[in-house]
Amino acid sequence: MSGRRVVITGMGTVNPLGHDVESTWEAILAGRGGFDRIRNFDAATFPSTFAAEVKDFRLEDHVPDAERHRHAGRHCRFALGAAVQAWKQSGLGEWTGLDRTRAGIYLGSGEGSLDFDNFTNTIVDSWRDGKVDTAHWAELAFQRMGLYREVKQESNMVVAHLAAEFGVRGPAFNVLTACAASTQAIGEATLQVRRGDADVMLTGGAHSMIHPYGVTGFNRLTALSVRNDEIATASRPFDLTRDGFVLGEGASILVIENRQHAEARGAKVLAEIIGYGSSADAFRITDQDPAGEGAAMSMRSALSDAGLGSEQIDYVSAHGTATKQNDQVETRAMKSVFGDRAAKVPVSSVKSMLGHLIAAAGATELITCILAMRDHVLPPTINYKHPDPDCDLDYIPNARREACPRTCMSNSFGFGGQNNTLIIVAGEDL
Amino acid sequence: MDERPVAITGLGAVTAAGIGVEALWQALLARRRCTRVIDAFDASKFPCRLGAQIDDFSARKFVPRTYRKAVKVMARDIEIAVAAADLAFRDAGLVTRGIDPEGPEIASERLGCNIGAGLICTDLDELGVALTTAVDEEGIFSLRRWGQSGMANLTPLWLLKYLPNMLACHVTIIHGAMGPSNTITCGDASAHLATGEAARLVARGGADAVIAGGAESKLNPMGLMRQALLRRVCSGWTGEPGQACRPFDARHCGTAVAEGSGLLVLESLDRARRRGARVYAELAGFGSACDPGGIDVETANVGSLDLAVRKALDDAGVEPGEVDLIVTHGTAVPDEDVCEATAWRAALGEASASVPAAAVTGSIGSMFAGAGGVELAVAAMALHTQTIPPTVNHEAPADGCGLSFLAEPTAAELNVAVSAAFSVGGQCGACVLRRVTP
Numbered sequence: 026m027s028g029r030r031v032v033i034t035g036m037g038t039v040n041p042l043g044h045d046v047e048s049t050w051e052a053i054l055a056g057r058g059g060f061d062r063i064r065n066f067d068a069a070t071f072p073s074t075f076a077a078e079v080k081d082f083r084l085e086d087h088v089p090d091a092e093r094h095r096h097a098g099r100h101c102r103f104a105l106g107a108a109v110q111a112w113k114q115s116g117l118g119e120w121t122g123l124d125r126t127r128a129g130i131y132l133g134s135g136e137g138s139l140d141f142d143n144f145t146n147t148i149v150d151s152w153r154d155g156k157v158d159t160a161h162w163a164e165l166a167f168q169r170m171g172l173y174r175e176v177k178q179e180s181n182m183v184v185a186h187l188a189a190e191f192g193v194r195g196p197a198f199n200v201l202t203a204c205a206a207s208t209q210a211i212g213e214a215t216l217q218v219r220r221g222d223a224d225v226m227l228t229g230g231a232h233s234m235i236h237p238y239g240v241t242g243f244n245r246l247t248a249l250s251v252r253n254d255e256i257a258t259a260s261r262p263f264d265l266t267r268d269g270f271v272l273g274e275g276a277s278i279l280v281i282e283n284r285q286h287a288e289a290r291g292a293k294v295l296a297e298i299i300g301y302g303s304s305a306d307a308f309r310i311t312d313q314d315p316a317g318e319g320a321a322m323s324m325r326s327a328l329s330d331a332g333l334g335s336e337q338i339d340y341v342s343a344h345g346t347a348t349k350q351n352d353q354v355e356t357r358a359m360k361s362v363f364g365d366r367a368a369k370v371p372v373s374s375v376k377s378m379l380g381h382l383i384a385a386a387g388a389t390e391l392i393t394c395i396l397a398m399r400d401h402v403l404p405p406t407i408n409y410k411h412p413d414p415d416c417d418l419d420y421i422p423n424a425r426r427e428a429c430p431r432t433c434m435s436n437s438f439g440f441g442g443q444n445n446t447l448i449i450v451a452g453e454d455l
Numbered sequence: 456m457d458e459r460p461v462a463i464t465g466l467g468a469v470t471a472a473g474i475g476v477e478a479l480w481q482a483l484l485a486r487r488r489c490t491r492v493i494d495a496f497d498a499s500k501f502p503c504r505l506g507a508q509i510d511d512f513s514a515r516k517f518v519p520r521t522y523r524k525a526v527k528v529m530a531r532d533i534e535i536a537v538a539a540a541d542l543a544f545r546d547a548g549l550v551t552r553g554i555d556p557e558g559p560e561i562a563s564e565r566l567g568c569n570i571g572a573g574l575i576c577t578d579l580d581e582l583g584v585a586l587t588t589a590v591d592e593e594g595i596f597s598l599r600r601w602g603q604s605g606m607a608n609l610t611p612l613w614l615l616k617y618l619p620n621m622l623a624c625h626v627t628i629i630h631g632a633m634g635p636s637n638t639i640t641c642g643d644a645s646a647h648l649a650t651g652e653a654a655r656l657v658a659r660g661g662a663d664a665v666i667a668g669g670a671e672s673k674l675n676p677m678g679l680m681r682q683a684l685l686r687r688v689c690s691g692w693t694g695e696p697g698q699a700c701r702p703f704d705a706r707h708c709g710t711a712v713a714e715g716s717g718l719l720v721l722e723s724l725d726r727a728r729r730r731g732a733r734v735y736a737e738l739a740g741f742g743s744a745c746d747p748g749g750i751d752v753e754t755a756n757v758g759s760l761d762l763a764v765r766k767a768l769d770d771a772g773v774e775p776g777e778v779d780l781i782v783t784h785g786t787a788v789p790d791e792d793v794c795e796a797t798a799w800r801a802a803l804g805e806a807s808a809s810v811p812a813a814a815v816t817g818s819i820g821s822m823f824a825g826a827g828g829v830e831l832a833v834a835a836m837a838l839h840t841q842t843i844p845p846t847v848n849h850e851a852p853a854d855g856c857g858l859s860f861l862a863e864p865t866a867a868e869l870n871v872a873v874s875a876a877f878s879v880g881g882q883c884g885a886c887v888l889r890r891v892t893p
Contacts, residue, residue: 242614
């Protein structure tokens with residue numbers, strides 16, 4: 026690590042367990058899952074009929090001028106809700122000294138959903154002789170499809186809405202590295218601040234794939250749990266009977282800041298980001314490297330960035346999707362990094378309760394690390410009943426655990442072999 | 456902070472002008488115009504049926520034999536990225552696993568990747584084959600039938616064709632790039648942002664070489680439809696198709712939708728020198744900015760392009776008066792052109808009116824997330840060959856668009872080139888390239 030020190034001064038989240046940080050944390054510590062039958066669309070005949078949806082979210086409850094964001098997509102609304110919470114906690118809203126050309130945004134936001142009915146029907150209605158008649162399709166598409174319904178699918182529009190809400194003009198990026206995106210965004214945002222390209226960054230991620238094509242895509246990949254009769258316990262990270270992840274949606278946003286900048290304005294520091302690692306498996310688009318080399322490389326590179334040995338990590342927030350492959354490879358990678366100590370490092374997957382928020386997963390999980398350090402308690406992996414001989418670490422099964430973690434690692438791995446790792450330390454230790 | 460100078464040592468481009476950066480450069484110098492009536496699909500009922508498409512292209516040639524099966528899960532955006540990466544590594548003389556599985560000369564973990572990508576457009580026919588199995592007796596699509604049986608007709612890996620990080624993933628798999636790996640999705644600004652970030656990665660020592668840039672194809676029904684809804688296409692043009700896309704010209708009337716990829720091999724200058732590599736230019740500065748007005752997509756917005764350019768110049772330690780060439784984004788969308796020219800004036804001051812400028816869109820159209828990679832490759836070629844490329848279809852500047860485009864290729868002493876782009880949505884990236892003398 027070199028350059029300026031980077032601290033977290035605000036956090037916000039909208040997810041299947043709650044529309045703010047504290048209610049989310051309460052649910053996690055209580056071991057409560059957020060799964061239910063899909064309400065976003067009629068999934069009754071889909072291989073997976075359930076998901077972890079954000080329920081009853083209204084943007085106007087969070088943002089003073091919701092009308093301004095009327096064209097925001099579903100995940101973008103979640104992001105605005107989360108960002109307003111983070112901004113408020115950081116105190117930047119009331120502070121007049123902010124140089125907005127030095128305040129930026131680095132998100133890991135997903136794409137918005139296709140305009141399902143119109144998009145699907147234009148294809149079906151223009152089908153001739155085994156293919157789409159694009160001339161006829163065009164006529165139908167221009168009657169049925171609309172500008173804003175298309176624009177809200179662009180992943181960079183979430184960055185645009187945040188820029189509008191907070192009036193920032195600094196560095197602005199969106200990274201979309203599948204399930205690793207928001208962990209990567211936070212790492213890359215940290216580098217912006219370290220280098221001095223920005224004083225403040227809004228960072229994190231937002232995603233919703235709980236729509237017909239999203240569920241179709243994951244069902245075809247056989248990545249989702251199909252325990253339609255055991256919805257509440259469907260997400261079983263590291264358990265022998267795990268059968269895939271439960272698709273979630275939501276957003277989590279952090280305000281991160283140059284430490285001196287934060288101290289100069291008297292901001293409360295929640296945590297410091299001290300390590301970031303990124304790697305690619307360079308193996309296959311469909312599978313992770315079974316040896317976990319890429320994942321291990323990401324963890325090692327974060328440790329080296331932080332200047333820490335693996336023995337200094339008190340808790341690991343796992344990617345822990347509950348797919349057969351991920352949990353096994355992740356366990357293997359952890360053993361490679363932590364060596365003999367691997368079985369003694371507490372590691373849990375809050376996806377057992379939140380589901381998999383895809384691009385938004387990593388940021389949400391990092392928030393649970395901050396809270397674990399604040400409240401001296403580790404979140405559990407629920408639904409853990411049947412030990413898997415290939416997954417033999419301390420997964421904090423089923424119930425929270427009192428502990429005093431000071432340094433936490435959070436891992437995210439994405440389709441295509443994207444690996445990202447963050448390491449943070451507790452704010453009160455600074 | 457201690458940073459290493461970053462060299463551009465390899466260029467790969469796949470555009471309507473042809474395969475390879477040499478084909479692109481020669482086409483620009485020859486003032487070739489590649490926009491024509493689209494024949495990749497029947498575009499007759501679109502408001503605009505002109506575009507710049509890549510012909511005679513097969514990704515298979517650029518993929519090692521052992522990986523050819525994977526080509527069938529590559530969307531067009533991925534195919535042209537994979538090809539440009541192969542071209543760029545070969546151009547750089549950098550031996551990766553993809554070039555020679557027996558003897559890669561760079562360690563996997565020291566090779567990074569950052570490729571800008573767009574919202575990959577769905578292949579309507581591929582999806583349609585499955586969707587049409589889920590219609591009821593009246594021919595109406597039924598979601599119940601889709602869930603029950605229809606979706607089973609969709610190829611299992613369907614989703615993986617459309618994840619934007621798959622451009623980078625296929626490239627990292629082919630070339631064995633296990634280093635830091637990123638995918639930036641910020642519309643037209645993606646490739647400048649990706650390349651700038653990649654340069655930072657090399658500068659701080661996080662990788663020894665990075666493949667960076669962008670690729671996208673909107674030369675398909677969804678892509679053309681979306682750009683038409685945004686009213687960014689040259690639908691009013693009635694003249695010669697080749698003259699439709701007219702950056703900053705008095706008769707500019709919208710852009711020509713195109714496809715293209717531009718990837719650069721960035722490497723620490725020291726490493727490049729040690730291995731005796733050709734250095735096209737130094738990537739000397741990078742700046743990024745955004746505009747709070749970006750949510751209003753119906754009004755032209757060039758992000759905070761002036762701010763991004765100023766940051767990039769500062770980063771490079773270059774004064775506005777030292778800039779020898781501007782490679783503009785030049786969409787030829789009338790109000791975007793005016794905003795962009797205004798931003799260049801704001802960034803460079805008086806100098807902007809006299810500094811030679813170039814735009815590639817008149818020749819090869821708008822390549823969206825791929826545009827920046829191609830624009831940066833052109834800037835690198837200009838510095839390397841000490842030649843300013845001409846800008847076609849720019850005859851008389853539109854009001855408020857007074858930049859100095861040249862009609863013919865012109866030899867000049869070029870030390871510093873700046874290139875920048877902006878997205879619908881208001882993100883902006885700028886890169887400064889500096890001539891490197893051996």
